[in-house]
Amino acid sequence: MGIILKPIVTEKMMSISEKYNRFGFRVLHSANKIEIKKAVEEMYNVTVIKVNTSNYHGKKKSRYTKAGVINGMTATYKKAIVTLKEGDKIDFYSNI
Numbered sequence: 001m002g003i004i005l006k007p008i009v010t011e012k013m014m015s016i017s018e019k020y021n022r023f024g025f026r027v028l029h030s031a032n033k034i035e036i037k038k039a040v041e042e043m044y045n046v047t048v049i050k051v052n053t054s055n056y057h058g059k060k061k062s063r064y065t066k067a068g069v070i071n072g073m074t075a076t077y078k079k080a081i082v083t084l085k086e087g088d089k090i091d092f093y094s095n096i
Contacts, residue, residue, distance in 0.1 A: 003031045003039040007092050008079065020083070023090050027080045029055070036080045047085040054079050 008024035017023050027036055033051040040048050058073040084090070 003028050003035050004043060005077075007090075009092055017090075021086065021088070022081050022083050025080045025082065027053075027078050029076075029078050031078065031080075033080075036082070040082050044090050046088040046090060048082050049085055050083040052081040052083075054081075 005026040005028065008026060013024045025036070025040070031039075033053060036051050036053070037048045040046065055078050056076060058076040060071070060073055062069055062071045064070075
């Protein structure tokens with residue numbers, strides 16, 4: 001897949017995509033906005049107007065088990081919100 005790791009398909013993201021024609025993707029940490037724009041346009045054959053990115057840092061988690069306390073972290077990732085031109089649409093469920 002390259003730069004785009006996977007689309008974000010949640011209730012909140014679906015409501016945003018219906019109202020504002022914006023779609024979310026998890027992308028590589030090293031990807032910049034220009035690379036993300038090119039990758040989305042090539043993959044889905046749409047026109048991208050704007051790209052917003054944000055880095056999410058992992059949270060510390062711990063749980064208690066019979067063996068003792070287990071410490072760890074959730075994964076860090078970069079999220080890209082892509083705004084499409086009016087009339088363009090991405091259908092994530094067409095390949096299923």
